[in-house]
Amino acid sequence: MSYPRHMIRTKILGLGSYVPERVVDNHELAFLDDRHVRQPTRQTETSDEWIQQRTGVRERRYVPNDGSVWTSDLALHAARRALADAGVDAAELDCIIFGTLSPDFHFPGTGVILQTKLGIAERTSCACFDIRQQCSAFIYGLQMADAFIRTGTYRRILLVGAELHSHALDFTTRGRDVTVLFGDGAGALVLGPVETDDPRAGVVYTSAHADGTGASDLCLKIFEIARLPYLDYDARDRDHNALMYPRMEGKRVFLHAVRGMVMSTQAALARTGMTWDDIQWFVPHQANLRINEKVAEVAGIPRDKVLNTIELYGNTTAASVPLTIDHWRQHGRVKRGDRILSSVFGSGFTWGAAIFTL
Numbered sequence: 001m002s003y004p005r006h007m008i009r010t011k012i013l014g015l016g017s018y019v020p021e022r023v024v025d026n027h028e029l030a031f032l033d034d035r036h037v038r039q040p041t042r043q044t045e046t047s048d049e050w051i052q053q054r055t056g057v058r059e060r061r062y063v064p065n066d067g068s069v070w071t072s073d074l075a076l077h078a079a080r081r082a083l084a085d086a087g088v089d090a091a092e093l094d095c096i097i098f099g100t101l102s103p104d105f106h107f108p109g110t111g112v113i114l115q116t117k118l119g120i121a122e123r124t125s126c127a128c129f130d131i132r133q134q135c136s137a138f139i140y141g142l143q144m145a146d147a148f149i150r151t152g153t154y155r156r157i158l159l160v161g162a163e164l165h166s167h168a169l170d171f172t173t174r175g176r177d178v179t180v181l182f183g184d185g186a187g188a189l190v191l192g193p194v195e196t197d198d199p200r201a202g203v204v205y206t207s208a209h210a211d212g213t214g215a216s217d218l219c220l221k222i223f224e225i226a227r228l229p230y231l232d233y234d235a236r237d238r239d240h241n242a243l244m245y246p247r248m249e250g251k252r253v254f255l256h257a258v259r260g261m262v263m264s265t266q267a268a269l270a271r272t273g274m275t276w277d278d279i280q281w282f283v284p285h286q287a288n289l290r291i292n293e294k295v296a297e298v299a300g301i302p303r304d305k306v307l308n309t310i311e312l313y314g315n316t317t318a319a320s321v322p323l324t325i326d327h328w329r330q331h332g333r334v335k336r337g338d339r340i341l342s343s344v345f346g347s348g349f350t351w352g353a354a355i356f357t358l
Contacts, residue, residue: 007196010149010203012358013156014086014190017326018077019183019313020069025059026051029180034171036065045173051180056289060183060314062166070104072113075162078186078319079118086190088156090118093190095154096128097144099137099161099318101347102168103130106223114160127154134218135285135346136208137161137318138187139354143206145191155192161318162186168220170245178246181288183314187322200339204355205272207264214256214349217249253347254291260351261285261295261343268341268353276302279355281334285344286310286320295343307334317346325358334358 024032026048031038051057063069075098083090098111105113109130115121133140138161145157165182169175194202222243261284269275282301284292289310296306309324316323321342328334338358345351 008150008152008193009196009201010146010191011194012189012202012356013088013192014082014084015188015322015326015329015358016078016081016083016085017185017187017319017323018074018081019061019185019323020063020074022062022064023059024062026057026180032171036062036166043171044176044179046176046180054290055181056308056310057180057314058311061185063164063184069164070113071100071102071162071164072104072110072117074164074184074186075110075114075160075188076117078162078188078322079114079158079160082158082160082188082190088190088192090120091123092156093118093120093124093158094126095145095148095157096126097131097141097157097159098129099131099133099141100163101132101134101220101317102164110162133318133346133348133350135287135315135317135320136344136348136350136352137346138285138321139206139342139344139352140208140350142189142203142354142356143208143352146203146206149191149193152193157191158188159191160186160188161320161322163317163319165317168245174242175245177250178248181315183316185313185316185319185323187316187319187326189322200278200357202357204339204357205268206352206354207267208350208352209260209264210348210350211256212348214252215347217252217349218246218347220246254288256349257287257291257345257351258294258298260345260349261291261353262299264351264353265295265299265301265341265343268343268355272355274355276305278339279341280305280338281340282306283321283324283340283342284308285346286313286324287315287345329358
């Protein structure tokens with residue numbers, strides 16, 4: 001007699017996150033210079049009330065201002081915690097997927113730097129992918145990992161998102177719309193295969209989308225390839241250095257973010273046949289609390305199921321979803337076995353959603 005073979009599905013084996021120790025609240029932010037040193041006079045015309053009203057952010061984390069910490073260092077802390085949580089040795093990894101918009105170098109990718117810092121570069125020669133989907137990198141990376149595992153390509157994948165934003169922000173009134181939003185941090189998952197006939201086990205659903213017509217609405221053009229040389233400006237000249245910093249068309253980003261996240265959330269439920277009774281938590285990308293509130297309102301998401309951390313960490317881009325999940329797990333709200341729907345939106349424009357069991 002033959003028996004049906006169990007399906008191979010992707011299981012989350014471990015979760016970890018990390019944020020730097022330094023807390024920068026909205027009051028201090030207004031007085032910081034570009035070295036993150038508090039000055040006696042206000043450097044940026046902003047206030048706690050102005051920031052909270054528009055973004056919901058109260059504080060964020062910054063790395064030390066001495067150049068001693070890299071994006072790969074933040075990733076390393078989160079990766080080690082995820083590996084420990086999974087009970088997996090770093091040498092067992094056969095793939096690293098690293099999402100970031102703030103890499104250590106323009107090239108090579110930061111995945112190979114993390115591989116070296118984990119001490120496995122010469123031991124495993126595991127594949128390293130760097131993905132550049134910014135705030136959507138977690139969902140894009142999860143979709144990649146799920147496909148790799150289901151097809152048997154890899155068995156132990158480290159998916160990590162890490163960002164060091166604080167060194168690339170414009171600490172003046174000109175840059176405040178972007179600067180008030182972002183913080184430093186990292187989050188990581190360890191993923192592997194599980195044999196099961198339960199269609200709702202592990203990673204249940206992923207979707208990823210893009211619309212390149214919005215590429216210039218949120219971007220950083222310092223490495224624009226058509227420029228010869230790249231750095232043809234005086235970094236200290238206010239009339240010439242705008243290329244150093246990100247720029248954002250805030251209203252367009254807000255509208256497209258709400259639309260993309262609502263549509264991807266509704267599609268995830270429709271295509272899986274699930275309702276909010278089947279899902280414990282909604283974890284949106286932490287770009288702006290006002291965006292997340294609007295998404296919950298339009299998509300009919302129960303407010304008591306929405307998890308946010310932007311108030312505490314700001315926008316940590318590729319790190320925000322795993323960082324938020326781990327934050328609330330540490331505080332006892334999220335537990336193993338909980339089913340999560342996550343929706344994201346990022347520059348590009350890119351967006352997507354996923355349903356998975358922790």
